[in-house]
Amino acid sequence: MTESLLSVRGLTVRAGDAALVSGIDLDVAPGGRVGLIGESGSGKSLTSLAVTGLLPGGLRASGSVRLAGVETVGADESTLRPLRGPVAGVVFQEPLTALDPLMRVGRQIAEPVRRHLGLRGSALDDAVSAALAEVRLDEPRFARAFPHELSGGQRQRVAIAIALAARPRLLIADEPTTALDVTVQFEVLDLLDRLVAERGMGLLFVSHDLAVVSRMTDRVLVLQRGVAVEQGDVREILRAPQHAYTRQLVAHARELDAALDGASGGLANGSEGAQ
Numbered sequence: 001m002t003e004s005l006l007s008v009r010g011l012t013v014r015a016g017d018a019a020l021v022s023g024i025d026l027d028v029a030p031g032g033r034v035g036l037i038g039e040s041g042s043g044k045s046l047t048s049l050a051v052t053g054l055l056p057g058g059l060r061a062s063g064s065v066r067l068a069g070v071e072t073v074g075a076d077e078s079t080l081r082p083l084r085g086p087v088a089g090v091v092f093q094e095p096l097t098a099l100d101p102l103m104r105v106g107r108q109i110a111e112p113v114r115r116h117l118g119l120r121g122s123a124l125d126d127a128v129s130a131a132l133a134e135v136r137l138d139e140p141r142f143a144r145a146f147p148h149e150l151s152g153g154q155r156q157r158v159a160i161a162i163a164l165a166a167r168p169r170l171l172i173a174d175e176p177t178t179a180l181d182v183t184v185q186f187e188v189l190d191l192l193d194r195l196v197a198e199r200g201m202g203l204l205f206v207s208h209d210l211a212v213v214s215r216m217t218d219r220v221l222v223l224q225r226g227v228a229v230e231q232g233d234v235r236e237i238l239r240a241p242q243h244a245y246t247r248q249l250v251a252h253a254r255e256l257d258a259a260l261d262g263a264s265g266g267l268a269n270g271s272e273g274a275q
């Protein structure tokens, strides 16, 4: 069996005595793609934040999370910092949270490239241009722009370029297209799909949208109120959901699919379903 890039065992997240996430087990192999799905408040974000030790203050993780073999539960910043970037890059729902409003885009991409890859001078400039071209922002004006001068989709492309700058082996994407309008969602999902495939990265993809998850991932874990009620091959789960909650999610996604385009059961092949 391929060694896990990410191995989560019995992950529990508590606020005081209340368990917000309970006993999660999941694995992402190198190059593997796993989706976390569930309705709002089901614990998807807390699960993904716990992986890189980014839980908000007041919340406590227990269990085990091994990222490239390193335990992150209970780890201190000096252990976690080297993992963020080269091992796991993170893209959040709202690109502005990842961007500095006062810094030009080119400099924001240059910073992690310099820090993690050690590039300087013209080699650094070339790497920034290449990073922007990779997310299809190759006009020179983009490097000089401030975040507020870009559209939401362009900002998310910049956030992706920053997350990928350190060449992570795992990309954690938490609702990366939810804040974007539908056409732009497609472009950004296509981009993520292509970059993850080209670089052979593992992907942990968080979404409340089953069609989007089925398009982006191979395996899925279904969360309800912080508990994994089902997990397995995404197409198998779409074809024959076992748990009542998953059946409900699949039924809702199919209704939406039908209402949007009246089309031919596109969920299983993802791209039609995501419309």
Ligand SMILES: Nc1ncnc2c1ncn2[C@@H]1O[C@H](COP(=O)(O)OP(=O)(O)OP(=O)(O)O)[C@@H](O)[C@H]1O
Binding pocket: 015, 020, 038, 039, 040, 041, 042, 043, 044, 045, 046, 047, 056, 057, 058, 059, 208
């Ligand atoms: N800092 C916190 N303190 C206390 N409870 C929290 C905190 N952050 C989140 N929660 C609670 O934990 C539960 C899981 O939250 P989480 O953000 O993981 O949900 P989610 O599935 O990602 O939802 P959404 O799709 O709306 O982002 C929710 O009930 C939420 O209210």
